[in-house]
Amino acid sequence: MRRHAFRLAGSIAIVLTLVFGTRAASRRILFPTHDLHRHEAGEGVIRHALTAADGVAVHALELPAPPGAPTVVHFHNNRETVEACLDFAGELRARGLGVLLVEYRGYGVSADASPSEEGLYLDAEAGLAMLAARGIGPERIILSGMSLGTGVAAEMAERKHGSRLLLVAPYTSIPDLVTDVAPFVPASALLPDHFETLEKARSIDLPTLVVHGDDDEIVPFWMGERLSKEIPRAHLLRVNGGHHGDLFVRDRQRILEAISDLAGLDRAT
Incomplete structure (x- = not known):
């Protein structure tokens, strides 16, 4: 009941915006940048100023990899900035991985442009291009998203920018999130940003770890489960009783061990 109520409330807000509002208004729901607060990056973190292909200035934080080790390129959720991901990044760095946290346009220091699906892809590629210029190519990159x-x-x-993939609480598409609780809404026709992961799943031929809580109140568990079946080389880590934002609190060690396995590292305690 709690899970359905959360998702229903969010979907009703989107539906009302789509019917009575504008594309810009729907983006304010998907990308709620006005509600976010920045945090300090701390010591040992490198801040990068990047330029996306369309000229937009974006930023990234990096915990550099040890020589020859993989780098996790992580893309955060819609209600946080990159600084909020530093605890997660620190856990990965302690296990011998580098981490690059890419900020989206409209978020944090990268607030000079409005976010959109295509814009986020350009921001991601700006971070990946910086790594490539330093000789860190796809074979040493683990792509990660929350x-x-x-x-x-x-x-x-799908664009072949990495050799491994980590998906934490993934959705099949943004329209699917709406129609899952409001099937009468033609969300695909109304929403400007789709992020159609399910459509891409079969073409993602990478070792993939899908982490999802089976009591997720925002993104239903069946979406992560479906993606784990459609991505050819995917493995599902089910967090029993896990909600959308407490997966690492509930099952930290098992998740970190699974990420180490994905990266080909020896497990650490």
Whole structure:
């Protein structure tokens, strides 16, 4: 009941916006940049100023990889900035991985332009291009996304920008999130940003880890389960009782061990 109520409330807000509002208004729901607060990056974190292909200035934070180690390029969810991901990044760095946290346009320091699906893809490629210029190519990159960011990570995987893929609480598409609780709404026709991960799934031929809580109140568990079946080399890690935002609190060690396995690292405690 709690899970359905959360998703229904969010979908009703989107429906009302689509029917009575504008494309810009629907984007304010999907990309709620006005509600976010920045945090300090801390010591040992490198801040990069990047320029996307369309000229938009975006930023990224990096915890550099040890020599020869893979780098996790992570794309955050819609209700946080890159600084909020630093605890996760620190856990990965402690296990011998580098981490690049790519900020989206409209978020945090990268607030000079409005976010959109295509814009987020350009921001992601700006971060990947910086790594490529330093000799860190797809074979050393693990693409990672949380919630909204899973759509960005999946698109980068389809474009062959990485050798591994991590999807945490992924959705099949943004329209699917609406029609799952409001099937009468033609969401595909009305929403400007789709992030159609399910359509891309069969073409993502990478070792993939899907992490999803089976009590997720925002993105239904069946979406992660479906993607784990459609992506040819995917493995599903089901977090029993896991909600949308507490997966690492509930099952931290098992998730980190699974990420180490995905990266080909020896497990650490």
